[in-house]
Amino acid sequence: MALSPTDVTQLAAVDSARAARVLSEVRAATLSGQRSPVAPRPVIERSWERARRHGVDPEHDFRSRPLTREEVRRRREATAIRHVLPVLREGLLSVADVARHIMVVADDEGRVLWREGNASVLRAADGLGFEVGADWREEVVGTNGVGTPAVVRRPVQVFASEHFHRSQTSWTCSGAPLTDPRDGSLLGVVDVSGPLETMHPATLAWVDSVAKLAEARLRELHLGSLERLRAVAAPALARLAGRALVVDRDGWTAAVTGMPYTGRVALPTPLAPGPRWLPPLGLCAVEPLADGWLLRVSEEPVPEGPARIALDLTRPRRCSMTVSCGAASWTRELSPRHAELLYLLALHPAGRGAAALAEEMFGDPGRTVTVRAEMSRVRRYLGGFLEHRPYRFREDVEVAMLLPDNRRDLLPHSTAPAVARVR
Incomplete structure (x- = not known):
């Protein structure tokens, strides 16, 4: 019986050994350029393509030097993830230890900062270099439950031979990104990993739900800090x-x-x-x-002069925009969704209506409410340089785009049909 990628994922719930055999055949055929009996899942296939472009060797292990203890400590103290470790531990560790899993928390650069859980699995992870301070970016070790969610900015389960590197194919990893609710930037990834026979497809939903609880806690902490600042601000503004x-x-x-x-x-x-x-x-x-x-x-007028907007899409995890107007300029890091929107507007100087943008972003022209809500957020910081009906950059604004050398590295997190066609 022929299996689809979805069938293999479902098969893993009832017969992990057979699912692993199927995926091993898929991996061997795909990476050798032969016809695969089952197509890899799209998120995995695109990740394998990126790993190959970065020169990752699927058969020979490569390990970069781990961070020093001092650098790990510095990063732990600097990241907002430290505030929600209790949420992650409470939600994941009680089950992980019994089920022979480990919880791994990495920062936005893919460096492992915390690693806890079943002792025997921790020892096995040491053999893979899956240790505190290790670099598990996708471009370093290939498709995995830490590096791949960081690139695509959504939860990903990597089952057995869906891993790019052979040494990891006896594991299954489920990772979800942790996003800063203040600005939408990537804080890091939380991952649950273990031997393939102990894992279940539902693990991914479990990890994602705990990640969302952690983000909700960060949002509460942010609101509390604003309240404290408001108490200081009131008397200052009154004067x-x-x-x-x-x-x-x-x-x-x-x-x-x-x-x-x-x-x-x-x-x-x-x-x-x-x-x-x-x-x-x-x-x-x-x-x-x-x-x-x-x-x-100030009541002085806004600086005059030609306006220029530069979209920098060369760094997948840190797309940004620099606006220059006369002698003034400012830079803003873009959320994945805003990077998509501004890229599409830059492609179409004549403008796009909400339905056209919905079609290009979601493949559904009816999702205009979502598009309008996102464009409203964009206009909060770029309103003076945008027009609507249709949405477009102002005619007197020069727009430049800095794109990756390889077009397949363009906005790798994006599932927008218009972006996929360019890739």
Whole structure:
């Protein structure tokens, strides 16, 4: 009986050994350029292609030098993931230890920062170099439950021979990205790994649900920090005339005076005290205040001159946009969805309506509500340079795109049909 990729995934729930044999045949045929009895799942096939382009050898183990203890400690103290470790441990470890799994938490660069769980599985992981401080980026060790979710920015289970490297094919890994609710950036990945015979397809949903609980906890912590900043901001703003607001380090507004409330201000990185041009406020006097910034809005006009927007899509995990207007400029890291939208608008200078964008992003012209909601968020920091009906960049704005050398590396997280056609 012929099996589809979905069938193999379902088969793993009832006969992991047979599913592993099928996937071993798929891997051997695909990586040798022969016709495979079953096509790999699309997310796995694209990951294998990326690994080959990066020169990963599927048969010979390569291990980069792990981080020093001091560097691991520094990264642990710097990442927001440390605040939600109790959530991850409570949700995953009690089951993981009994079920012969381990929990692995990596940062946004694929470096393993925490690793806990079943003792025998931890020892086996040592043999793979799956240790604290190790580099498990996809471009270093191939398709895996840490590196691949970081690239595609969604949960991925890598079962047995879906791993690119032969040494990992006796394992199954289920990883989910951890996203910073403040700005949508990738914080890292939480993964549950173990011998293939102990795993189940439902593991992925379990890991993803715990990752979402952790993100919800980060959101609660952020709201609490805004409340504390608001208490400091109120007396400071009461003494000021004119327009001013207090924002946290990520631009989220704690309090305003003399102007309508705006949820967030796009802050350049890094931001320093002094006169700065901030969209959409214009020229502002920037002063540090507690754990945020006091922004006093000037009544001077926005700097004049030609406007230029550069979209940098060369780094899959850190797409960004730099806006220059006269002598002022600012840079913003883009969420995966906003990177898709701005790329599509740059491809079509004449503009796209909501239905056309929905078709290009989702293959469904009816999803206009989602498109309009995302474009509303984009316009909060780029509104002065965008027009709508249809959505497009302003005619007097020069738009430049920096693209990967290989078009198949373009927005690897994206499942948008329009992006897939270009890749």
